[in-house]
Amino acid sequence: MDLNALRTANPDHWSKATAIRALTLDAIAAANSGHSGMPMGMADVATVLFEKHLKFDASAPSWPDRDRFILSAGHGSMLIYSLLHLTGNADITLEEIKNFRQSGAKTAGHPENFLASGIETTTGPLGQGISNAVGFAMAEEIQRALYGKRVVDHYTYVIAGDGCLMEGVSQEAIGLAGRHELSKLIVFWDNNNITIDGTVDIADRTDQVRRFAASGWNVIEIDGHDPKAIDAAITQAKSSNKPSMIACKTHIALGHAAQDTSKGHGALTNPEQLLAAKEAYGWNHGPFEIPADVKSAWESIGSRGAEDHAAWKERFAQLSERKQGEFNRAYAFEAPKKLASAIRAFKKDTSETQPKLATRASSEKVLNVVNPIMTETVGGSADLTGSNNTKSADMGVFLPENRKGRYVHWGIREHGMAAAMNGMALHGGIRPYGGTFMCFTDYARPAMRLAALMKIPTVFVMTHDSIGLGEDGPTHQPVEHLAISRATPNTWVFRPADTVETAEAWELALTTSETPSVLSLTRQGLPTVRTEHKTKNLTAQGAYVLAEATGKRQAILIATGSEVEIAMQAKEALEAEGIGTRVVSMPCMELFAAQDESYRKRVLPAGPVRVGIEAAVREGGWDRWLLGERGREAKAGFIGMNSFGASAPANELYEKFGITVEATVAKVKDLLG
Amino acid sequence: MDLNALRTANPDHWSKATAIRALTLDAIAAANSGHSGMPMGMADVATVLFEKHLKFDASAPSWPDRDRFILSAGHGSMLIYSLLHLTGNADITLEEIKNFRQSGAKTAGHPENFLASGIETTTGPLGQGISNAVGFAMAEEIQRALYGKRVVDHYTYVIAGDGCLMEGVSQEAIGLAGRHELSKLIVFWDNNNITIDGTVDIADRTDQVRRFAASGWNVIEIDGHDPKAIDAAITQAKSSNKPSMIACKTHIALGHAAQDTSKGHGALTNPEQLLAAKEAYGWNHGPFEIPADVKSAWESIGSRGAEDHAAWKERFAQLSERKQGEFNRAYAFEAPKKLASAIRAFKKDTSETQPKLATRASSEKVLNVVNPIMTETVGGSADLTGSNNTKSADMGVFLPENRKGRYVHWGIREHGMAAAMNGMALHGGIRPYGGTFMCFTDYARPAMRLAALMKIPTVFVMTHDSIGLGEDGPTHQPVEHLAISRATPNTWVFRPADTVETAEAWELALTTSETPSVLSLTRQGLPTVRTEHKTKNLTAQGAYVLAEATGKRQAILIATGSEVEIAMQAKEALEAEGIGTRVVSMPCMELFAAQDESYRKRVLPAGPVRVGIEAAVREGGWDRWLLGERGREAKAGFIGMNSFGASAPANELYEKFGITVEATVAKVKDLLG
Structure with a gap:
């Protein structure tokens, strides 16, 4: 690459993008650990996105109508830390950048949503971010349908790498986004042709453009170092009625001796090479030093959305008080006041002489009580609706022609479902639950673990929870899956004995704001054993x-x-x-x-x-x-x-x-x- | 569908295919449980495959050079049980068909490889069979390169449903097969447009033909009820230099009142409808009754390969005694005699004063001893070769241009790697091991559980096994993953303390024939603690x-x-x-x-x-x-x-x-x- 040509063609852009590259090099050198190449390769795309398109207000990183930015290729964490710091995010100070990957720092090895504002989701395990993003985009559609375009109208942007696209879960995400015509989802593919073991084609020769197109995506191919092309592609993507994938041809570790190599993927800490790269950039500043004009340009980007934000507040204030309350309550993961009394009444009505009832069927009864009073729930199943009993009477099915639908047919995609549910919860305003057979905890595991780590209250409805499912046999009979979820920190595993306990488990799952729940429910009928003391949630x-x-x-x-x-x-x-x-x-x-x-x-x-x-x-x-x-x-x-x-x-x-x-x-x- | 036209057009074919449909209906009615629609929809494809193409000898179901037939859509188990019974497999008697899904029967709800011969792999959890198949086809390529075409030369056929193709792991499998040009892998897609929750398009509108083509597959589209088209498609697929996907447009539950509906996916047990379907087939026989001429025609198919088999035995006998011994030893999962002494010598040489060494590095040292004397090992990593230390000096990389390569760059595909490794082990002749970070046990879980259930000795090399990995943080630090694997039946979880124990763990993992092993290995250096008693494997x-x-x-x-x-x-x-x-x-x-x-x-x-x-x-x-x-x-x-x-x-x-x-x-x- 002729860096000089890049620099002279767009000097303002270049200095902003170079600030990202320089901070990346410095932080990783200080930590002696990290992944340099990706932030260096994608700095141009990120700069254009933040400068020209991303709707955000750095002083209010949790503004509900902000555009979401998800770094699916989470190992490139210095990209997001640089962007947050440069635009003026209060959490990611220069001190934090200097403490990259050190004990107690908000700048952890991989971006962790619970450590700093502006980090929408925890990434690192590949394929998760792009799959979360599907849930973010679905949540936006649902909320827009509920509250109107004046209050909810934003995009979800994702940076994904080759690793994200090779992970199977990405196919589940791509299929879902295409089917649901999630046109406000825009994915940048960092097409750098490099993985840890070598060039991508030692393991994969998939034509990603054809692959995305096959699932109904709008695909654009650009030079990921050309600011004008990046800008034009984003503009085109925003106007598409399909989800968009922008294939960005980039050079990993741009400008470094390790450019375009697997070595460039990792920690580039050699001091001479570091200085040489900075020199090639025309960047004559000390470690962690950002010239005032560059910092100021970035801070202008960070405050660009303040006006929009203020206008949004006015529009939001025009919603009815009831609507505002509902919106804020859902964002805070607060249950409505009437939930407790409704559950209590439901339990009281439970007859101890009712015929045996499977707890999955009890669960459906509870959902019929809960869903009408909690408008923020979104249910679904990985193609086992009738078996998981996850659909209550009044939900409607989420489809392009029915964005108010609160039930998602996720298809045979347990992993994608779990990851997208996490995305919905992270987006805010939605409390997602979804079902599959408990044995298929195995498929959903990577996302279930992340729900626990991220402290979000996703609810996993796991039916057919033992040998009690019978004839389907050992491939479908969980024996170790209670152990798996119980061994996972910050996870509530409920195994209710009857209808009363099922209602209580749901009440707990629906009132926590930071712990995912696993509901372990039977296929087979059970008697009511809790015949007394039904008022209190035991x-x-x-x-x-x-x-x-x-x-x-x-x-x-x-x-x-x-x-x-x-x-x-x-x-x-x-x-x-x-x-x-x-x-x-x-x-x-x-x-x-x-x-x-x-x-x-x-x-x-x-x-x-x-x-x-x-x-x-x-x-x-x-x-x-x-x-x-x-x-x-x-x-x-x-x-x-x-x-x-x-x-x-x-x-x-x-x-x-x-x-x-x-x-x-x-x-x-x-x-x- | 005009069944009459189908019947009269190809009466011989029709009666054979109808025998499958009738057995399916009868067995599921008797069990009052099961999945009728898929065997009824795919009976024509299976009949043509078995009659005209599949190389097998029903009297010798473990003939090493047979074609492999994998029912990835395992819920349609009555398809494979019918085929095995009709062709004369000794395990699947009529009594077993009558006992479908009953206690102690070999005809379990989903096909289980350890219950009956002729079942190549355990399926049911969707997407696994097609991913196993990639391993089968790779194993065939490797063995063919080692022993020559006269001894190893067979196809791997798969029937996959919409569920298999929606599961993300299928993308990993498709990408691998395309990259490695596994031309002897032929997948039939049961394109019936029906899932449990409704038509496929409620959840997915992916153009599967374009999707497979994007990853380098040969794709053919046919009417799945037209025997001539099926035959021609298989013939074409066999001659392709790419893996082939034959998209078979079929009617689920063909000829039944529930044809083309979600209901048709499940157990069709209504007696009147059952009789009506049989009548529509022109099948005037009692439950479980197969007319002698039809049974005899099927048995001829079952014995069609006997001659081939005999000829193969002669060719095999022409191999050198050493080669024959090696082939048979590998198929029996027997370790070579010199393994024990080599490990003993290695342990003895371990210096207690060596510098600290990570057990992942110890593991590489062991592999440098093991791989040269065990020609059946095939190693690999999910794009973490340098971190997992899985590549020994002499392996060569498996690629189309180097089929003798014994190291696979699996790409960022932990799940596909694990499932394909299972396929290699099931194929026979290969002892696979593969690495990733231990935390990504989560991604590989569904296949790791199946290795345990299937009783195969796949080895999972899980490095970076605790917080000891440091800066990458909690997304990469396992805390519950030892618990997950230890809670899984029939799994050995080794967590060696030093080089000596690492060698011992490998020795055990490489000598068992029926238990998968998880090697939990450190990133960080450890001292040698086992300084005495190094002779015995403690x-x-x-x-x-x-x-x-x-x-x-x-x-x-x-x-x-x-x-x-x-x-x-x-x-x-x-x-x-x-x-x-x-x-x-x-x-x-x-x-x-x-x-x-x-x-x-x-x-x-x-x-x-x-x-x-x-x-x-x-x-x-x-x-x-x-x-x-x-x-x-x-x-x-x-x-x-x-x-x-x-x-x-x-x-x-x-x-x-x-x-x-x-x-x-x-x-x-x-x-x-």
Whole structure:
């Protein structure tokens, strides 16, 4: 590349873009760690986007109607940190840039939405950002339909790399965006032909232009270092009625000795090469030094949107008070006041004599109560609507011709669904939930983990939660999936035992603002076991005494979900033999762990033998409750799974794997000696 | 559809295809469960494939040079069961068909490779079969290059549905197959436009023909009910120098009242409609009844390959004895005899005074010993070759121009890599291993679980296995991933502490024939802790006494991987204060669990306080060893993670999260009271 030609052709642009490249080089040299090449390659695209198109107000990074900017290629984090710092974001000070990747810095190795404003989503695991973006763009469409163009009207911009496009989840995202004609989604592909192992074509020769076009995208190909071409492409993309992909031919690590090589992808810390690159840029400034005129030009960009923002505030103020309240409430992830009373009334109405009901069906009943009073919920399923019971009566289907539709047919795309739901939650104003079979937690995992890390309340409705699904067999029967979600920090895993607990789990999932929930629901019918104390949300305590022992308490049975029924029957059998038995229902281990010790000891006093019952592996967090955290609390046993399941009718499988009343009784007696 | 026209146009074909449809209807009616529509829609394609093209010998379903047939749309399991039964497979008797989806039957809800011969892979989780198939086709290319066309020369056929193509992993598979010009891979797309939630276009409007073409595939579009067109398309596909996708326009549940509807996807059990469908087929036979002439025609198809098979045996016999032995040994997943001695010599040579070495680097050293003597290994990485240390010196890169290359650049495709590795193992003759960062277990999960379920020895090389990776931060730092793999049945999770244990872990991973292994390896350097007893493979026992207490044994420290170093230093500090401390290294919990009780008790005697140390969550199976299975064994504590990590240099993170010698010492003293 002839840098001189680039510089002289557009000197103002060049100095702004070079500021990004210089900060990138300096920060990574200081940290001795990071990824230099991508910010250096995409600095021109980002500069034009921020200067000419991105609607934002650096002094108000959470202005709801801002355009969203998502760095899907999150390893290039110095790009976004540079942009935030240069435009005057209050979180990303020069000090933070200097502390890149150091302990306590907001400038973490990869962009983390919970550390600094202006970072819309946490990226790094590739393919996530572009998939989140689909949810952002859907949320914008839904909110625009609800509140009007005067209040909601913004674009979602994404920078994605070759890694993002090779990850399978990107295909799910591309298919969704194309189908839903998300015309306000604009993706820049950093087409630099370099991955860590070599040139892209050692692993892939996909024609990305044809690939995106095949899914209904508008595609534009440009030189990613030509400011005019970048500007024109964005202008064209904004006017398209399709989502747009702008293929930007770039040079990774532009101007550095490592330009156009895999080495350029990583940390370029060699001091001589660093200086040589700066010299090639015509950048004669010390480390972390940004000349005042350049900083000032960038700050003008940062304040460019202030007027727009002020005008928006006026328009927003013209909404009815009710609408404003609803908008702000949803953005704050606050549940409406009437939710609590509606759930309480629903629980009260639950008949203990109702026929057996699967908790997935209970969940649908709850949704029929919740969705009409929470206009911010958006539901969906990965092509299992009838099985996941995720669609309540009044939702309407989200489609280009019905942007107010609150139900999404995600297709057979568990991962894309989970990532897009995260995007909806991050966008603000939407509380998303979506369903699949619990076993397919596996497909959704990367996005489920990120929901937890990002502290967003996405709800994962996971039905068919054990061997109780029967004939579909071990490929569809979760045994380790409760363990997987329970081992994940900041995740609430609810396994409700009946309709009452299902309603309580939903209430908790819908009122938290920072914890994703996994609802583990049955395919098979269950009786109502919670026949008393229905007013208070006992699930909020994580575990509680469902049935007290008659006579001397010799045993405590702890069970979740479908196995609470077994515990209740085992209690009856044991007490018939004079063995006083308490039953503890434990719908949420995480919430039980959060109770104070005195409550936990009241529920699980030392002394009686303990048996846990759950049609899953014991590794799912059981030992802490069975044995006590420091051990020596109780003699204990577990009735559950220690292998994969099998294909057969559900009742036969419970027998086959020994998850029965008889086995529970025998285990208690064995422990009592 | 005018069934009458179809029938009269090709009566012989029709009766064979109808036998599949009739068996499907009858088996699903008997089970009152299953998926009828797909086998009914794809019966014509399958019939032509089996009759005219598929190279197989029903009496020898594991003939190594057979064509592979993979039902990626595994819910249509009655298609493959019908085909196997009709062609005379010994496992799938009529009795098995009648017991479809019942306890103990080989005809499980979804096809399971370990239940019956002729089932090449376990499918059901969508997208897996087509991704396995890429591995099958790569294995064929590699073996053909090694043994010649006279011994290895077969096709891999796949039936995939809309669900398979919507799952993101299919894009990874398509990209790989296109890049590697896997011309012997032929995929039939069951283009029936129906998913469970409705027509495909409620969720996707991707032009699949353009999509496949964009990744370098040969694409043919046909009427999936026209035998001549099917035959011609397969013939054309076989002669292409690209992988082929045959888009078969079909009618789901052909001829049934539910034809072309979502209802047709599921279990069609209505007796009147069932009879009406059979009548429309002109099939006047009772349930499960196949007329002798039709059965005989199918059996001729089943024996069509016998001659080919016999000729192949002769050609195989012409290979040198050494080659034959190598071929058979690899197919049997038997390690070469010299592996054990080579590993032993390697361990012996390990200097205890070598500088600190990351276990990922130790792993590369082991691979440099192993790969030259195990010609069946095929390694690779999902674009992290230099970080995963997966490429040994002599491998060569697998590419169209180098089919003998034993190293695959998988691209940024963890899921596709894992699924294709499974395919290689299932094909036979190849022992695959592949690397990524441990945190991206999340991406590979669906295939990792299936490796365990399918009982194949795929090796997952997971480096950067804790906060010890440092600056990349929490998106890249596993904390729950040891727990995830340990909770999965039939999975060995190795977390070696040094070079010696790394070699032992590899030896075990390379000698098992039915258990996948996860190697959890560090980014950061570790000292050699195993300075004695290097002859025996102590990792095979799962855990062992690395260092005995001096004086009275008051504490046992149990640690894995990088934390064994901390345990050794803590022991020193504790013993300086007169607290006799044993250190147990526990590189593999699963293998320790498999030891007899007396050994486990020798390693972990009741009495001394126990502290576990692992830079991961306690839910990773720890309590069993800390507290004893039934509790009351010991007072215990754990030093590890209970949150996500952070971005900073590794040593600072260990301090920040309290995984230190000091914290260990304090915990022991606290427990001792």
